[in-house]
Amino acid sequence: MPAKATPTPRSSGILLHPTSLPGPYGIGDLGPAAFAWVDALVRAKQSWWQILPLGPTGYGDSPYQCFSALAGNPNLISPELLVQDGLLRDQGVAARPSLPEDSVDYGAVIAFKTRILNEAWRNFRAGSSAPLRPFFEKFSRENARWLDDFGLFMALKDSHRGAGWQEWPRDLRLRRPQALEAARQQFSDAIGSHKFRQFLFFSQWRRLKTYAHEQGIRLIGDVPIFVASDSVEVWANPGLFLLDDEGQPTVVAGVPPDYFSATGQLWGNPLYNWEKLRETGYAWWLDRLRATLQQVDLVRLDHFRGFDAYWTVPAGMPTAEVGEWVKAPGADFLDTVRRALGSLPFIAEDLGIITPEVEALRERFQLPGMRILQFAFGGAPEARFLPHNYERNTVVYTGTHDNDTTRGWYSNLPEGEAHFMRRYLARDGSDVAWDLIRAAWASVADYALAPLQDLLGLGSEARMNLPGRPSGNWCWRFTQSQLTEGILDRLGDMTELYGRWRSQDQETNHGC
Secondary structure, three states, X not given: OOOOEOOOOOEEEEEOOHHHOOOOOOOOXXXXXXXXXXXXXHHOOOOEEEOXXXXXXXXXXXXXXXXXXXXXXXXXXXXXXXXXXXXXXXXXXXXXXXXXXXXXXXXXXXXXXXXXXXXXXXXXXXXXXXXXHHHHHXXXXXXXXXXXXXXXXXXXXXXXXXXXXXXXXXXXXXXXXXXXXXXHHHOHHHHHHHHHHHHHHHHHHHHHHHHHHHOOOEEEEEEOOOOOOOOHHHHHOHHHEOEOOOOOEOEEEEXXXXXXXXXXXXXXXXXXXXXXXXXXXXXXXXXXXXXXXXXXXXXEEOOHHHHOEEEEEEOOOOOOOOOXXXXXXXXXXXXXXXXXXXXXXXXXXXXXXXXXXXXXXXXXXXXXXXXXXXXXXXXXXXXXXXXXXXXXXXXXXXXXXXXXXXXXXXXXXXXXXXHHHHHHHOOXXXXXXXXXXXXXXXXXXXXXXXXXXXXXXXXXXXXXXXXXXXXOOOOEOOOHHHOOHXXXXXXXXXXXXXXXXXXXXXXXXXXX
């Protein structure tokens, strides 16, 4: 294993969501494979592991549509670590259904994980792993501000067979105190179970994060600008969103047509009541950002455009083509965040329609913007995505979770655009994914990242997400045999060649 890296202005990393990790339980998790992945990043001389949002996923299994902006996804809890902690027996974990190795069957995985997590809760209540009890109680006290509402919200969803909160009885939907207290009494065990799952998730994540830091690997997280309509945040804080008297959104979020979609993207999320948020000193947002920064080191602010102005679509519209831009309090908001946090450890996702006002907002707060190499050569090529136009305060990607893999993208590229790419990169396109990786790593951008699919040279079958497709997303996983030492060493050599990694030994030798 190479010597541990020390921070440098230039660095690089890999985008891989934990669900895509290998393992025997149908979905990547926070167990041994995640620790092995950190070791792989070290061997490849990387500095960063970028992930998608870690929240509990809802409809469509999207990490961008979660039941909570603060909670963790119980499906990422490692069964093997539960066995190590004495909460499960080996035979209970071994009795798992037959699950695919290279994709996630969410229905089967959720059923399996729910069964073993319920068993872990029963065992815990019966006295198993007694040393964990004071830690669970401490976790519950310290996180009560969000955890109490979350536990009740999830217990109520269970009792209503997963129905969204807008479909619950009116007294529960509108949070009448008497109805809530009765629900707390009736569903106390289910509430405790959901709180315990959160304790397990954050305990396992903390172990993994600590290990990554010990190996010199830092973490990039992701904060979607909007939250899901069916989330505890909207149910518990309706005044912070543009809702009617019955809790239904009056307008919803999206973006107009762009190079991702000819009809725009209709996300459907409720929009913020920014005036109300401003009156509270953006307290809800500060809580959210602080919580995320306890999990990761650097945060990608998804849809940074929306902090300057956001696209409002009337509720009930079939696409995002009809709507209007409404101003948001970008500078006031970021000033408040900087004062509260002491810094702005953020990446601005400035893709799509970017106005001079958005660019000025990003530059005022010196946030690195994003550049996607696929956008430099395909679709409607934009000059700002070509490497010779980059500034240093930039994060360059070959592609993101919303793009096809580079190999899949190139296979559908019109010949004229493909020819331009080959001329620009001085390559023949036979190893196109690594051609773009080299261009990213060689650029002046301070940060260079690529999805693991591009390192593996995979085609469209490994695409993570197709915006606008209602199902079949977020399923891809790699298998351990795909990630060879040769691939890791090839990336390590490229990373060192382009000055994105410097070992402690190199620092010492340089000073002699």
